[in-house]
Every structure is written in C-alpha cells, then in structure tokens.
Amino acid sequence: MAFLKRSFVNVAFLKRRCRLGPAAGRGRRGREVGGRSGYPASLGAEAREVATMTPAAYDRIADWYETEFVPRNSADDPLGVDRSLRDLLGTGDGICLEIGCGTGVHAASVRVLGWTPVGVDVSAGMLRYARGRLACARADAERLPVPDGAVDAVIAMMVHTDMPGYPAVLREVARVLRPGGVFVHVGVHPCFCGGFADRTDPEAVVIRPGYLERHWTRESWTDRGLRDKIGATHFPLAELLNAVLDAGLVPERFAESGGPAPMVLSMRARVPG
Numbered sequence: 086m087a088f089l090k091r092s093f094v095n096v097a098f099l100k101r102r103c104r105l106g107p108a109a110g111r112g113r114r115g116r117e118v119g120g121r122s123g124y125p126a127s128l129g130a131e132a133r134e135v136a137t138m139t140p141a142a143y144d145r146i147a148d149w150y151e152t153e154f155v156p157r158n159s160a161d162d163p164l165g166v167d168r169s170l171r172d173l174l175g176t177g178d179g180i181c182l183e184i185g186c187g188t189g190v191h192a193a194s195v196r197v198l199g200w201t202p203v204g205v206d207v208s209a210g211m212l213r214y215a216r217g218r219l220a221c222a223r224a225d226a227e228r229l230p231v232p233d234g235a236v237d238a239v240i241a242m243m244v245h246t247d248m249p250g251y252p253a254v255l256r257e258v259a260r261v262l263r264p265g266g267v268f269v270h271v272g273v274h275p276c277f278c279g280g281f282a283d284r285t286d287p288e289a290v291v292i293r294p295g296y297l298e299r300h301w302t303r304e305s306w307t308d309r310g311l312r313d314k315i316g317a318t319h320f321p322l323a324e325l326l327n328a329v330l331d332a333g334l335v336p337e338r339f340a341e342s343g344g345p346a347p348m349v350l351s352m353r354a355r356v357p358g
C-alpha cells in the first residue's frame with residue numbers, strides 16, 4: 086500500500102507508467118495492450134476515430150466544461166449525480182481512484198466521505214483543472230498504471246458514454262480493486278438518454294428507433310450538452326449490466342435520478358472479498 090500511495094502522490098511516477106496512444110506492448114500480466122483492446126469494430130470508423138482522439142476532443146472543450154457545463158449541471162445537483170455518488174460510495178478511508186476524472190469536480194465529495202481521491206484522465210486540458218483538486222495523472226482507463234488489487238475504491242462518473250471500450254475498462258477496474266473493493270458507476274441513463282431519446286418537451290421523452298443497438302452518435306436534442314460536441318457511445322441497458330457481470334464485479338445496489346424520466350443510472354458493485 087505504501088508503494089501505491091507513493092505512486093499516486095508522485096504524478097511523474099504515474100506518468101512513466103502510462104501507455105497512451107497506439108503503441109503496442111505487453112501488459113503487466115503479459116497480455117497484449119496495443120490499441121484499444123475493448124473497442125468494438127461494429128461501432129464504425131467515425132466512432133473509432135473520435136474514440137482515438139478523445140483526449141484532443143476534451144482538450145478543445147475543457148474551458149467550456151469548467152466554466153459553463155459543470156456550473157450549469159451542478160447547481161442544486163439536478164441530475165442527482167453527487168447524491169448518487171455519496172449514497173453509493175459511502176464513507177471510507179482508503180484510496181479512491183476516479184477513472185476519467187475530467188476537471189476533478191467530484192474530488193471534494195470523495196474527500197468529505199473520508200477517502201483519498203486520485204484520478205486519471207486522457208485529456209491534458211481537463212487535467213489542467215483537476216490538478217488543483219486531486220492527485221492525478223494522464224492515463225487511459227483501459228490500461229491503468231496501477232498494480233493489481235492496489236486500490237480500495239474506483240468511481241466512474243458520467244464517463245461510460247465517452248469510453249467505447251467500457252467493457253475493457255470494467256475489467257481494468259476489477260483488476261486494480263482489492264478483494265472486497267467497491268466500484269461506483271454513475272452514468273447517463275441508457276434507456277432515456279441518447280441520440281434516440283428526444284427530450285425537447287420537458288414533460289415527455291420520445292424514444293425513437295435505435296435503443297437496442299450499441300452505437301456511437303453526435304445526434305442530440307440540445308446544443309447545451311456534450312453529445313453534439315464530443316459524440317457518445319450508447320450501450321443498451323442489458324449490455325451495460327452484462328459488461329459489469331462479465332468483468333467479475335458483483336452489483337449490490339442501483340439508483341436512478343434526474344427527471345421527469347431518469348437521466349442518470351447509478352450502481353455500486355464489488356470485487357468478491
């Protein structure tokens with residue numbers, strides 16, 4: 086554990102272990118780690134291109150994310166993102182790794198709960214803001230620069246739609262968590278949000294064809310969100326939950342929040358102890 090603590094407070098140490106970009110190599114367990122291992126070819130060439138340049142994509146909008154997007158969506162927590170995190174993570178005193186920590190907006194809540202927050206993200210632009218909020222490093226969640234079983238908790242906050250290889254990310258989560266370690270996922274609700282879900286009318290959500298297929302899209306009913314700027318991967322509910330099970334994580338608790346139809350689906354899962 087001392088090794089881990091040292092590694093997280095020393096960002097340079099972490100950075101040396103980051104394997105970003107397409108370079109192939111051997112993973113810590115001797116497996117191939119070249120490219121994005123969990124990336125499904127079925128999502129198409131455009132999604133592949135955007136996924137590969139995700140860091141650049143978020144670099145471009147990091148200032149907007151920090152000054153407009155987060156303030157608009159965090160005042161009074163209208164989507165229940167912070168509430169879900171606090172309820173599901175609960176109190177603890179170990180290391181809590183946020184994958185895709187972005188600008189680090191969740192670090193304060195994690196700290197209030199007693200955990201030590203650390204984060205990784207692929208976007209240098211987002212990490213520029215995160216640095217003042219938690220110890221963090223640039224790394225790909227599909228290839229975490231963290232030893233097996235080294236962290237007590239992992240959180241994934243509003244990121245799964247930015248990670249076409251989320252099933253591979255979940256396998257990494259299971260790998261780095263200690264036995265009994267807790268994983269909290271708080272994400273866009275797969276059933277009521279996406280290119281197929283028209284939320285123009287605040288009183289009703291119109292679900293158009295498309296829900297059942299995993300796909301990537303920039304289609305959006307609003308120009309105030311992320312999907313029209315960055316694009317998003319849609320995982321149907323069953324596929325998302327099966328990916329959690331396939332990674333060896335055991336779901337314990339679920340929550341839905343935001344309205345009128347839920348906009349956020351959250352869950353707590355654990356690595357068997």
Ligand SMILES: C[S@@+](CC[C@H](N)C(=O)[O-])C[C@H]1O[C@@H](n2cnc3c(N)ncnc32)[C@H](O)[C@@H]1O
Pocket residue numbers: 139140143184185186187188189190191205206207208211224225226227241242243244247248311
């Ligand atoms: C919508 S933002 C969420 C940021 C933060 N969790 C929050 O709730 O404000 C998604 C973040 O995921 C990051 N991201 C996308 N793919 C990633 C990957 N493979 N590994 C690490 N971070 C990734 C992006 O750079 C971006 O900062």
